[in-house]
Structures are given as C-alpha cells and as structure tokens.
Amino acid sequence: MADNSIKIFTGNSHPELAKLVARRIGLELGKVNVLKYSNQETSVTIGESVRDEDVFIIQSGCGEINDNLMELLIMINACKTASARRITAVIPCFPYARQDKKDKSRAPITAKLTANMLTVAGADHVITMDLHASQIQGFFNIPVDNLYCEPSMIKYIRTCIPEWTNAIIVSPDAGGAKRATSIADRLNLDFALIHKERKKANEVSRMVLVGDVRGKIAILVDDMADTCGTLGLAAKTLVENGAEKVYAIVAHGILSGKAIKVINESVIEKMVVTNTIPHDEKMSICPKIDIIDISATLGEAIRRTHNGESVSYLFSNVPE
C-alpha cells in the first residue's frame, strides 16, 4: 500500500505559482479538469485516483474571487468523496480576509463564513500566507499554518535595494505598525508610521507622519495593496516630509481598480509584491512592479507538512 504518496492539484486562479511550487517539490501537478457549464456553474473532474493520498490543493483568492473559491470548495469536496487520506487547502492569498471583524454595526464576518465553508467542504488542514489578522486562524476548527512573506521581503530589501542601510521602514496605517516594526527590528532600521486622522465626520482625512524620514529611503510595508490610494498618498506625504525615495513592499498585491494608474503617477520608486497573486498582465503596463517569488516557502511548507516535519523554521527563514 502506498501510504506515503502526495498529490498536488490546482484550480484556475494561479497556475503559474502552482507549477513553481510543484517543480520545487519535484512533482507534476495532478490531472484535474476545472471548467464551467454554459450556465456558469463550475464543474470539476479529478483526473487521477486520490484514494488514500495526501492531497494538496493550491488556489489563491484573486481575480474572479467567488469563482475561485467555489472551484476550491468543489475540488476539496471531490477529493473528500474520492477517499483522500488528508486534504490540505493551500491558499496563498486568503479570500475575504479583510472582512474579519464587525468593524461597523451589522457587518458580516465573511472571513469566518469562508473558514466554515472550507471546513464543511472537507478540508483537513489549511496553509496560507500573511493573513490580514492572525486571529483568522481561530475561525477554523482545523489546523492552520500561517506562513510569512517577511523573510522573503527582508531578503529582497537586503539584496535589491542598494541603499537599504540608510532606509526607514514606514507603516502606511496604524494597524500595520506591528508588521512594520518587526521588519525594522530584523533589519536594524528605524521605523515611522503614517496616521490617517479623522478629525470630523465629513472632513477629508489628513495624513500625519509620526517619526522622522528626512534624507532617508522610505520603505512602505503593508500586507495588502488594493486600489493603492493609501499607498499613493502615503508616498506623497513621505516625500513632502523629506524622504529621498519611496519604495513600497506589499505581501498581497491585489492592485485592482485604478491601482496601476495610481502607482504609475505616484512618486513610488518601485512597487514590490509577491506572487501570491498573478501579476503578468500588470507587469507589462507598469514598469515599477517588481516581484518576490515565494513559491519556495510554499513548496517547503507542503513538503514539511507531508513529511510531518516542523514548519516553524519557515517563519523566520527563506528556504534555500
């Protein structure tokens, strides 16, 4: 009996990343046919046996996010009913992660709903990356491994930003202060923070820089960049306060809406994102985008999970 076999599948959200991960592990992606009926329903056919296999399904939450989520749920369920031994959902960018609290009255906690749906579909384990809030791990009743882009980001700063020793790490909002300080500490750099002040209900919020960036290379760090409005304004504020150059490093570059336009017109020198989300099209229209490949971290996490080895090494190191 083959009790030590592993199968990796992917949906349509981010096949390039899945291929990189599979190559890292030294496997081919499993055969799966994911398509849509003419009435837009998703149909999944798993093309090879998964009976008693350790199944990993890589699907990122990006682009057509609901379709991708549905694909993932159906694939998990298909493997479950096909007697897979264990099913791990590998979700580099967790969908709906920003809707994680009742920040307004009557707001739904959609991240929790997503977690419930994954569990009900039959996932036994979840691997994800840079959750918007690490409390989301508590939304699941199954184990969740939250990996960090931080080691890869630090490596990037050290190798690709030549003036990094004269840099200062800046968080574009108060909520990200912890993430930014952690990177600043690892690099032994200074830290500043931008605070969006809301003085009156209908007044346009003002950006206040807390800290000193004069004559420095400012590196904006955040977990997510969507329309980039905040990043653009933050970069402007930094330059007005005397920063020499502004880099932005973001784990999940969703870059939807007018983001590309904002980046192109902003003073941001380079917009660095990871490949938890595909960026090929955007790269061609925005020369400022630079990509950090995190497939090694994901691949290593899958290998270690499969072999029952500790994953904590990956929290502070980039695998070779």
Add this chain to the structure above:
Amino acid sequence: MRNTQVFAGSSHPELTSLVSRRLGIPVADANLKKFSNRETSVEICTSVRNQDIFIIQSGSAAINDNLIELSIMIQACRMGSAKRITAVLPYFPYCKQSKRKGRTCITAKLVANMLAVAGVDHIITMDLHASQMQGFFQRPVDNLYAEPTIAKWITQNVPNWQNGVVVSKNAGGAKRVTSLADALRLDFALIHKDRSRSGPQGLNRPYSGMPSSQSDGTVRSLVTRVSNVENDETEEGVEESGEDAMSVSLSSLNEMSAAVSVVADTDGEESTITLVGDVVGKVVFLTDDIIDGCQSFLDAANHMVKKCGAEKVYIIATHGVLSGDSVNQIAACDSVYKLVVTNTFPLPEEKKLACPKLTVIDISNTLAEAIRRTHNGESVSYLFHNAD
C-alpha cells in the same frame, strides 16, 4: 423589563449591583458555592422558564473558577428552559490568547467554544483585545467600547487636555489608540520597544530615529547608551524632585542625545525603547486596552518624562487587571501622574487604597443600556460612539 432575569456570577458583585440598579431590577437569586472538593455548584433559585436571561460575569483573580461558574450557570438556565441566554462578560477571559505563536493554543477560541457548548445564545463584552475574536463565535457578539466613557472622563477631568497627545505603549496597540486620538482630536505617538537592537549587533548600530546630530558613529552611541543606564539608576535610587527631573530631561533633550532608553525585561533581557512622535511639553495619555503587569507602562512613562520632555503621564486602560504588585509600583513611580481604569475588572479594596493615583471610571451605564436595548430588540450601535 418584563420576563427578564439578571444573574450575577461571583466575580464582580459591585459592578453587577450597579448594572441592576441602573436597570431597575434586582439581581435574581442564585446559590453559588463550592463543595469541599472545590467543585463549583450552582443552583438557580427562581424560575427562568421562557424568560430572557442575562448573566454578568467578569474575570477576577480566580479566572478559571469564574469561567466554569459561568458555563455552569448558562447550562443551568438552558436546562431550566430559558428563552434566551445572554452572557455579559465585561472582561473576556483569556482574550490575550487570541492567536497562535508557534505551537500555542488559541485559548480565546476554546473559551468561545465552551460558552457555546454550555448553551449561550448571545454575548455582550467590552473592548475585546482583538475585535476579530467576534468571529470565534457562531453566535452574535456585541463588542462594546469604553472609549466614549473614557473620552468623556478626559474632557471633564483633565485640565488642559487639549494640549494632550495619545500614546500607544506598543506597535500592536497603535490602531486601538488612534481611535481615542481621533475622538479627542489629539495627536498621536507610539512607543517602540525593540529587543533585538540591544544585542551586540544593536550596539554598533545607533537607532537614528532620534535627531540627526546623533548619527555620527559607533562610539558616540555607545557612550549615550551607557550614560542612559546610569541615568536611570540614579534617578531610581535618589528621589529627585519633579522640577529637577524635568530640567535634566529638557537639558539632555537640547543635547539631542536622549531619545533611547535601555530597559530590562522580566527575564533579564535588555531592550531599547524609543518614542516615535513628539510629546515635548504635552500631557501624555499612555493608553492600552489592558494593564496587567505594569513594567512596560512604567518604562514608557519614565522614558517620556525623563528623556522626551513630556509634562505629565496619565496611564489609561480599559481593563485594570493590575495583578501582583502593579499598583504599588505605579504608586511609587513619580513619572506617572494618574492611573485611570474602568470597573470592568474587579479590583480588591486594598489595591484601590494602595494607589492614590488610581481613578476607576464606572462603565455600568454602558453595560446596562446594552442589556436594556438587547432585551427590547433596539439597536446597540448608538453605544459605540456615545457615553450614556
């Protein structure tokens, strides 16, 4: 309020009686005791059939006993055919353990599951450590804020509060604190504590978030650091008058060499703390959601008063857990002007007396109003921004 019973756990009778007085109904009769083998025993002494039940239980020094007692009371009411059971937890037990670090447990989630299994239908709580914890429950959670009450207290009781600045004790609390700063329309700063920088590598790299004349090399920063340590020791040993301390800090500020403090942790490890932002000549509201051990608060207060030229430091926290010797340490620290907490967490009388700087704000109105509105099916959102 018809068909309503308010029960009180044994953790915080004072708060419960305030809430029940405000609601205008007496605390319902329940017999809470412990068997000699220390098992908790609960007897509900009044009918709860088809009634709307509220059980108020905070944490206290015996937090596990409180939690089990609450679970048993919920279950007892459930078995007694209550229509709806709402647990009112002014301080949510284990709320600091809300995420995983390495192989730790998300105990807050376990507590949520325990309450759900016991049979609770609704949770009312206050200033959760992380608001994401509402997602740990499958049931509705109303997370109330003490902020409106605290903001009101500041505007009514702090002379010259317009000259204040709200400071977060650490980077993680920055978000919580900015909302108080916005409510009061004050500036905001934050204390950054860094362990790694005090190591051998950190010594060689000055933290240049401080004024620029300081970045002239290794030797200088080393000297500054040592002198800081000495400075701390003398100031702790010899009690200087407030004015002297002030002039010392201001003069050292002029020399622009005073933006770092080196502090020792409980485990003896050294860290450096720096202030990001500006507090010179201002009234500082050093704010966090919970104050338990107070060393980090005192380090921050000392740093701001003695090194950064702050005028006064108010420590403000919603949940005053203040375990161990905290109140005495705060009473003895001359950098702290006042300690302000709310009465979500019970403080024993002797601790209150031990610290003349301590002020306890009453938030029973907010809790009572939330109970009344929940019972009547009215919106609770008004309470998120308004006191009373």
